[in-house]
Amino acid sequence: MAFDIASFVQDSNTKRIMIAEAPVGTGKSLGSLIPTLVEADIKEKKIVYATATINLQSQLMNSEVPLLKHLQLVKKPILAKGKTHYYCHKRLLSNKDKFTAKEIDILNKFYSKSITGHKNDLEDQNSFFPEEKWKYVQLEASHSECRYCELSSICPSFEHRKKFRSSENDLVITNHDQYIVSVLNSMEHNGKQPIVPVNPGILIIDEAHHFIENFLGQIEESFTIKQLSALRRHVIKQKEFEKTVNKIESIIKKERINIGESLQGRYQIPVELIQEITRVKSIIVESVDKYQSQAQFNKYHKLHAIEMLDEWSFVLARFFDDKYVKWIEYDNLKLSAISNTFPSDFRAMMDYIKTRNKIIVMSGTLTSDGNFSAMIAQWRLNRDEVLTTSYKTPFNYNKQALIYVPKPIKHPNTDSFIPSILKHIKNVLHITRGSTLILCTSKEQMNILWGELQSTFDEIGINRFLQGKSGVEKLTKQFLDDEKSVLLGSGSFFSGFSIPGNSLISVILSKLPFPVKDDPFLELIGQGYEEDFFDYIIYPQMINKLNQAAGRLIRSIDDYGIFTVTDPRIFTEEYGLKIQEVFRNQGYVITQSVEKVKQFINYKTLSRNQPEYSKYSRELILVDDSLAKDISKPQKGKSLQSVTRISEPKKKKGVPKAQREFTKMICNREGIPIIKASETRKMYEELIKSLYYNWHDTTVVEENFPFRNQKEKDDLKNIKGSERKKVMPFCSKWNCKGDCTAKEAIAEYLEDKYDTKEIRFLKKDTYCRVFIEPTRILENEEFRP
Ligand code: SF4
Incomplete structure (x- = not known):
């Protein structure tokens, strides 16, 4: 794989996009990073490595990066996590009522001492800080909003996040969302700064099966019912507004009951719900008109309300516009709309990226039945513009794993489905005695199973963890550390979750992870493929997710375990035969016998028997001619230069x-x-x-x-400094005793002497930090550090 990627990035004339399917164990992180870092060093490029999950970002930073540093392939790597992982002190100031005095004290200390503002640091120092309260202090502001925040000069989160774009970073590890937002900011010239570098030269998109959905997440217009309901106090006709929102809630409740426990996914919006949204919109429009016509409309709060309501009417209008595709997600009560130009918008973004970067798109699951057609169709790429390659798993699944599809189980669309799978899940838990990840296809289902399995956990005497009780990274660590525990999760744990060793010897998937049948977004990206919609869109989505779930089990050649799928359709439906074939082609054995499961686990745990793997041999590695030729026999030419430069010691620039x-x-x-x-x-x-x-x-x-x-x-000689250190002074500079009695005198003095436009006093411990606008005043001698 590394040689293929080296060949792809070195060749400047051919295709700009390489799509690589590399199953677990192929070492795709190092396989892509080593050749690209070598190339980046030679051609003075940088690398952005974008993943979908926080787990993979942390794994790269904690496992791969130290090795790359040791090999001196990387000097300045940076982990640029998504903004919700950073602390915002401004939010604490406006959400103080949500915290106890002790928690506020913890957060104040964290704010004044932290270097990065990162949530992990808070968790490490204060393990008892309640996870559910993080949402009140997590960063929500955009990078541009932070720049104008009065706390920015002393805010650790802002300071740290500014470094994401530093030209010194040779490797930026980030998530899809931040990279996509950065590209959109660059493309749209909207005055907003990219958060991470957009054109490093080489872009690696890992976990690429999530990339198109993450693009969707960035450009959809959406709102939750809770946000809609909160508008009540800003509109006229409040009673009518409230009544309409109540009606919306009761329609949703009815629909949720009809759908049952598999709520996850995008659904068509019922017509009667659209009618109520029309009513909400007309109240909002009426309110805007009325406020505008009122004499006091220029009062700040009304102006603010007008702007906000106007924005809402703009968003709601999308739900009656034929040029938009809309849907509702019942699990988080969110309504969304997206322009039907989405496929070409996505394609335009890829075009923008590829003109400036070589792109390596990779994941363990990109093909469907062995070919890339479905993915290429969904991404609107042309086959002749991409290089595709698929690698075989290095694991011997035949010896290391067993797929178990228990019977009897009721059809998943029936009410008796959950009771029918519970017995089998309990059986497996008794056999493995924990060390199990249970993957659910919806949060609703996850919560039901969580409740139903408590007595089994107690019987066996094992610890249990539930997604949402702590952050994903913390849960992962707890699960890893406790070898006999059980973790219940949904979405985030299907990919990027890697637990090699004895802590994970069993994965249970509650149901085949099909998307919603008439998912409006999938219908949009499936336009042109209506006749083969199941084969091109629905089935590939399901089989990729199923493969991701299976991929959690065997993470190294020493691993073994059972992958249980409690869904009878693998044996009862026509496509079930295809699923069996997919797994058998990978070497898995499939059984419906619980006895075989017991034997397998007993045999593996008692004998510790492991399959033998052939020894590493250089001769077995396939090397592209352009790379192999040059090393063995120097010749003139482009490839020669690149290889020679790799193998020769780099010319020393050094400093005398x-x-x-x-x-x-x-x-x-x-x-x-x-x-x-x-x-x-x-x-x-x-x-x-x-x-x-x-x-x-x-x-x-x-x-x-x-x-x-x-x-x-x-x-x-032209190198000059550009920025002076400016320090907002403490009030003690003017002999304030910390009791705030000198505020007025200080403000008067500053206004008289410097003609300040704004002065704010922000309490920090005993004294206040005095914020002075405009900040150029701070260049006066009196304030110099
Ligand atoms: S700079 Fe940004 S993160 Fe820091 S306090 Fe202000 S808004 Fe919050």
């Missing part, structure tokens, strides 16, 4: 000793952190910038730096 010693002396003398760099330009630039930032004189460096020669001096 005299320059290093001069820089160190200046840093020590001026009291700034010691600057180290691998090149003269970088070292000189850092030194000038650092001195300027800290209000020190830079001429001493400009005149005395031991340049190698005149040319180097001329090259570097």
